[in-house]
Amino acid sequence: MLFKKPLKITGINWPGALFLTLTPPAAIVLTTIHLMREGFVWQIWLMAAVFYSMTASSITGGYHRYFAHRTYEARPWLKWYWSLFGAMAFQNSIFIWARDHRVHHRFVDTDSDPYSINKGFFYAHFGWMLILEEPTVDMGPYGRDLERDKIVMFQHKHYVLIASLMCFALPTLLGWMMGSWLGGLAIAGFLRLVVLHHMTFFVNSWCHYFGRQTYTDTNTAKDSFLMAVATFGEGYHNFHHIFANDYRNGIRWYHWDPTKWMIQLFRLMGGAYNLRITPQNDIIRMQLQMDERRLKTRLQPDWHDQLEARITELKTQVEAAHVRWEKLREEYKKLAADYAEDARHRLDELKEQLRLARSEFKAALRQWREFNSTMMMQPVRA
Ligand SMILES: [Zn+2]
Ligand SMILES: [Zn+2]
Known part of the structure; x- marks a missing residue:
């Protein structure tokens, strides 16, 4: 209005x-x-x-x-x-x-x-x-x-x-x-x-x-x-x-x-x-929750347990992948900050794990988004 x-x-x-x-x-x-x-x-x-x-x-x-x-x-x-x-x-x-x-x-x-x-x-x-x-x-x-x-x-x-x-x-x-x-x-x-x-x-x-x-x-x-x-x-x-x-x-x-x-x-x-930022995990959690709520409202008449299980599975995958990635990033930052020659090998190892964790997170997020957009395009029956 x-x-x-x-x-x-x-x-x-x-x-x-x-x-x-x-x-x-x-x-x-x-x-x-x-x-x-x-x-x-x-x-x-x-x-x-x-x-x-x-x-x-x-x-x-x-x-x-x-x-x-x-x-x-x-x-x-x-x-x-x-x-x-x-x-x-x-x-x-x-x-x-x-x-x-x-x-x-x-x-x-x-x-x-x-x-x-x-x-x-x-x-x-x-x-x-x-x-x-x-x-x-x-x-x-x-x-x-x-x-x-x-x-x-x-x-x-x-x-x-x-x-x-x-x-x-x-x-x-x-x-x-x-x-x-x-x-x-x-x-x-x-x-x-x-x-x-x-x-x-x-x-x-x-x-x-x-x-x-x-x-x-x-x-x-x-x-x-x-x-x-x-x-x-x-x-x-x-x-x-x-x-x-x-x-x-x-x-x-x-x-x-x-x-x-x-x-x-x-x-x-x-x-x-002292610039303040929100932990990335909290941001992702809120975004996933909102996607889920939107999806559930959209699918209301067709709602059934099987879909609920799939949503929970995909959502958990995204959150878990992100937590893993963040943890590794923290570990890497800490190790790099008090750098010692003997930590070189561990640092390289962490770098590789970080790369993998990042792509796992991206893949999980992509899966979630694809699932979301497919479901959102389903015809709604009254
Ligand atoms: Zn306002
Ligand atoms: Zn304001």
Whole structure:
């Protein structure tokens, strides 16, 4: 459903409503005037692209994966960086953003979820920011640690000033230095802001509406590659809702998750450390469970014990093969770390076993997937 009247509206959130409804027409008008008067100035567009990347990743890697979920630890300079460029995205202070987001995870899809998709696509996208609602949860406990963080509270206290300077004054000033203050304000200020706003809002709307439930169907979060591309990697939202402590959203090396790469880059620069990841075994287990549940729902009318036995057998094979592979990998890593000449033979042996275990796991997974897709294509009889 696209619209659903939310309950318990107590008023209009005027600052939010005016800002969110006036910035898009302002962006269009200013961009048009700039283009008509000054044409295409490539330096301005380049600046907008750079600021877009910096602000988008400060929301995803800073506001979201650091302040809201603490998926890694950060040095003060990195926290300042996230605070300044996060403010440039004009999505409220870290304190408010991260607290709302934690409540979203805790109460997802219920009336207490600040952007529940069950109140409609547009409500989850940005309707929730236009209105005031009777609170259903005590937000206090969700922001205690943030209240103790001096950088977070400084940003919160001076938020409007910092955000205005970063979001509008800085691009205008740089634009003026490049020969077009209007271009700076229109393209790197307003246009960048409006596009970024709606790309971020898609995580709350689109990613709870369209896509695949890879790991769980106990909430509405979905994995969507398209949205991963649009949102700096936040599109693997089904994974994120179940493994929110993981600094990655796209877990495979080829999953499009620039936020993950950005955090890795900050680790190399010394700003981020103790990056948290979910044990691979847990991820595989959840994925197999979800495949099984989907299969059983699909096959409901034809269900019989023989199939149950086959499913259990294949699933156990995948899990066991993966556990074996992980164990060998650990052993190999340990032995290689305190390398001694006499361990050389054992290391070679382990390497060979590792190769075998890996291909056994891949084969078991392939078998499981083939079985799954064949069964999912069976006609369902009522
Ligand atoms: Zn969500
Ligand atoms: Zn989250």
